[in-house]
Amino acid sequence: MTAADYPEQLKALDATLRNIENVLDVDKLRRDKADLEEQASAPDLWDDQARAQDVNSRLSYVSGEINKLERLRSRLDDAGLLLEMAEAEGDSASVDEVGEELVTLSKAIEEMEVRTLLSGEYDAREAVVSIRAGAGGVDAADFAEMLLRMYLRWAERHGYPTEVYDTSYAEEAGLKSATFAVKVPYAFGTLSVESGTHRLVRISPFDNQGRRQTSFAGVEVMPVVETTDHIDIPENELRVDVYRSSGPGGQSVNTTDSAVRLTHIPTGIVVTCQNEKSQLQNKASAMRVLQARLLERKRQEEEAELAGLKQDTTGSWGDQMRSYVLHPYQMVKDLRTEQETGNPSSVFDGEIDEFIEAGIKWRKTSEKAS
Template sequence: MTAADYPEQLKTLDATLRNIENVLDVDKLRRDKADLEEQASAPDLWDDQARAQEVNSRLSYISGDIDRIERLRSRLDDAGLLLEMAEAEGDQASVGEVGDELVALAKAVEELEVRTLLSGEYDSREALVAIRAGAGGVDAADFAETLMRMYLRWAERHGYPTEVYDTSYAEEAGLKSATFAVKVPYAFGTLSVESGTHRLVRISPFDNQGRRQTSFASVEVMPVVEQTDHIEIPENELRVDVYRSSGPGGQSVNTTDSAVRLTHIPTGIVVTCQNEKSQLQNKASAMRVLQARLLERKRQEEEAKLAGLKQDTTGSWGDQMRSYVLHPYQMVKDLRTEQETGNPSSVFDGDIDEFIEAGIRWRKQTEKAG
């Protein structure tokens, strides 16, 4: 892009941003923000802690959306003004600055545009993420723990609150399974494209002969249940078992039977929770996860019915959606979108936005094609 292209690029970015502002309905966002601020200032708000956290979470997210849009609009206007002044004065250095800013603006507008693609029925929900070690023995368990850290670091990078409900440690290293929540609006729509089977290829640190090992872990993303969902579970359809929580290597971390295992008898779905200190808290958390699993099962069944297809409701997007290769070369590649990078360590440290954005665009294109 040369300096002669800058005015046209400014027009294109302006049109794209206006479309985003219309789709996200910025005026409605401002009204929602004012309403939430009024609720947040109510003196009795914290009488209901769950409600208070929901109000504050939504307020924080909506405020962030508005600030992001307003900052981009301001930057775009400033770039246009700077270009006019620079051209009038023949200031080539300032024209160069405009070029750099247009590159940064194009990336920021593209990232915001992805947000407009989250229009599914449950996309605006918070998310529950379940990770399970698959084939590959101790390497798979270690990989599952690495994936959990990756998603928690991603959330931390964005300032999204998380809550870990359950971590079932493997005997030698890593995790058999883990379940955690990402407590921010649109977390489900954003992370749902991460569902599927992840594959790791590396020289195993657990193999004394230094052989290459392929291991697998599955990621399941579910929308958090809200009061309007009417997911009722009759007591006679539920088996409740209690046991002692355990930490890495099977060592006890709790001397009372506070961990809870729920089995939904009709579907065979099993949920455990052991990270809270009391049995009551663990049961409440496990019920939330079970309801989310049942809601996700219902959602996928409805999607399959609409598409006239039968699909397995235990996973999404098919097998091996992403490969993480550490040997004989370094690469992370999404097998659906072809998105790839040669920096696995950055990905494992939570730098996965480009993969998520590519996945959201891929899903939208797939839906249109269908």
């Protein structure tokens, strides 16, 4: 792109940003912010801690969305003004500065545009994410722990609050499974494209002969249940087991039977939670995860019915969707979107936005095609 193209580029970005502002309804976001600020200032807010956290989480998210849009609008307007002044004064250095700003603005506006594609029934929900080690022995367990860190770092980079409900440690290293929540609106719509089987290829650090090992881990993303969902679980359909929490190496981290395992008898779905201090807290967290699993099961069954398909929704991790190769070369590649990078370290450190954005676009294109 040359300097002669900058005015047209500014017009195109302005049109895209106006469309984003319309789709996200900035006026409604501002009304929501004012309403949430009023709720947050109520003197009795913290009498109900769960509601208080929900209000503050939503206020933080809405404020963040408004700030992003306002900053983009301000930067775009400033770039246009700077270009006019630079061209009038023949200031080539400032023209170059506009060109650099247009590159970063294009990327930032494209990221916001992806958000407008999240229009599914449950996309606006918070998310519950489960990771399970698959085939590959101790390497798979280690891989599951690497994925947990990757998603928690991604959330941390964005300032999204998370809560880890359960971490089941493997005997030698890593995790058998882990479950956590991302407590921000649109977390489900954003992360749902991460569901599937992830594959790791590397020289195993657990093999004294230094052989290459392929291991797998499954990621499942579920929408958080809201009061309008009517996910009722009768007591006679639920088996509750309590046991002592444990940490890495089987070492006791609790002297009471505070960990909880819930089994939904009709479906066979099992949920555990041991990261809270009390049995009651663990049971409440486990119940939230179980309800989320049942809601996701219901959502998948409805989708299958609409598509006229019969599919297994009782624990399938879906098709293999991403490969992380550390040997003989370095590459992370999404097998659906062809998105790839030669820097696996940054991916495992939570830099996965490009993969998520490509996944959302791919899903939208697939929906239109069907």
